[in-house]
Amino acid sequence: MAKYSEEFKLKVVLEYLQGTLGYPLMAKKYQIGAESQVRRWVRAYKEFGRKGLSVKKKKAIYSVQFKVDVLHFIKQTGASYQETAIQFKLNNPSLIANWNDKFLKEGVEGLQEKAKGRPSMSKKPQATPTQKEMSREEQLERENELLRLEVAYLNKLKAFRENPDAFLEKHKQRLPLNSKKKNSD
Known part of the structure; x- marks a missing residue:
């Protein structure tokens, strides 16, 4: 879960854009860890609008x-x-x-x-149908291509x-x- 909601970020950005307080005072007023965070929100809002503040689902x-x-x-x-x-x-x-x-x-x-988590266990090891249908020569050609x-x-x-x-x-x-x-x- 995101530390700050989209509504909270929007409130801070809009208040900053009204021009009453600077970055350090906004961060202090809303107890945001660093003024650079407020600066990033303002810049993202100016470039992308409200979408710049949203958390990706x-x-x-x-x-x-x-x-x-x-x-x-x-x-x-x-x-x-x-x-x-x-x-x-x-x-x-x-x-x-x-x-x-x-x-x-x-x-x-x-x-x-990188794949995350543990790989799922299949009940039976399944060969792909193309491997079953390939001749020995085709399998060797495929292996050669993969090695190349x-x-x-x-x-x-x-x-x-x-x-x-x-x-x-x-x-x-x-x-x-x-x-x-x-x-x-």
Whole structure:
């Protein structure tokens, strides 16, 4: 559960925007841990409206490539987490900070989604129907293809670890900095 409700955040932001108190006094008045929290709420409200203050009901899942693009944007532009979150339409700058920490500790593997919880137990081990129907030759071809993919992945990972900047530059996608996306609401 979120520490502050959307209504509470909206009340604080609207009072701040009326101009009676600054960030430190607003934080003190409402017993908010840090004035930077109020600052983030105000900025999110100015950029995204009320949606910027809402707590997500469902956890969004982002691809590894998206996360790398976000981190690359920070490195190239020197933007803050807050500015980057606004650029990429995210309302949680601390999410980007977490990605950055994981990337620095574990590399690209740290950015991959990990299955949480305990795997379910199936009553019977079930082979997929395609494996049963494949001939021995087809199974070997499939295994060879999977091994080729694994080797290619490991080679890219090795190249990235040796020189992350060159790898990111080679594989970066152009970011539409000045284009306006249509809202999908």
